[in-house]
Amino acid sequence: MAKNLRLKSARAAKDMSQKDLAEAVGVTRQTINAIETGDYNPTVRLCTAICRTLGKTLNDLFWEDDFYVN
Amino acid sequence: MAKNLRLKSARAAKDMSQKDLAEAVGVTRQTINAIETGDYNPTVRLCTAICRTLGKTLNDLFWEDDFYVN
DNA sequence: TCAATATGTCAAGTATATTTTACAAAAAGA
DNA sequence: TCTTTTTGTAAAATATACTTGACATATTGA
Numbered sequence: 367m368a369k370n371l372r373l374k375s376a377r378a379a380k381d382m383s384q385k386d387l388a389e390a391v392g393v394t395r396q397t398i399n400a401i402e403t404g405d406y407n408p409t410v411r412l413c414t415a416i417c418r419t420l421g422k423t424l425n426d427l428f429w430e431d432d433f434y435v436n
Numbered sequence: 437m438a439k440n441l442r443l444k445s446a447r448a449a450k451d452m453s454q455k456d457l458a459e460a461v462g463v464t465r466q467t468i469n470a471i472e473t474g475d476y477n478p479t480v481r482l483c484t485a486i487c488r489t490l491g492k493t494l495n496d497l498f499w500e501d502d503f504y505v506n
Numbered sequence: 507t508c509a510a511t512a513t514g515t516c517a518a519g520t521a522t523a524t525t526t527t528a529c530a531a532a533a534a535g536a
Numbered sequence: 537t538c539t540t541t542t543t544g545t546a547a548a549a550t551a552t553a554c555t556t557g558a559c560a561t562a563t564t565g566a
């Protein structure tokens with residue numbers, strides 16, 4: 367999995383630290399860091415919470431259409 | 437969590453059984469059933485695999501904009 | 507400079523997603 | 537009917553998401 371730069375960017379746009387976002391969605395800073403760093407496969411419920419906090423949708427932050435044609 | 441009727445519908449549109457979809461994305465039938473039944477919080481990677489198999493996006497099948505809960 | 511904040515990472519533990527095996531009932535087909 | 541497929545569900549085991557606590561470094565601001 368690659369780094370999630372869209373998440374990092376959306377967080378920066380809200381001027382939130384990883385810690386801020388973590389607290390807002392109820393996980394630890396390490397979990398947010400791991401998602402941005404790309405080590406990992408979060409649950410859709412956590413992704414949804416992150417998106418709502420940052421004013422984005424699942425497609426905005428977690429969908430990759432690279433592989434895909436539609 | 438409510439039933440995921442959009443998933444059920446998209447699967448029906450492809451004429452796939454829960455078992456068919458499960459095999460296509462590499463999980464068990466019970467996992468697909470649990471997601472449709474709504475007991476459950478799948479990983480985003482699994483959601484993505486399901487969406488790709490069914491020709492849908494994360495927003496199509498897993499985003500809820502009406503009600504706000506996490 | 508110096509202190510405080512932000513990020514990256516890691517090892518060990520806990521919570522939970524997912525599997526395996528199994529049973530029952532509804533729906534579909536012949 | 538009778539048989540097969542599909543769906544719903546459950547208990548116990550395994551894999552992995554996520555936590556806790558900690559340490560190091562980079563960056564920012566005073």
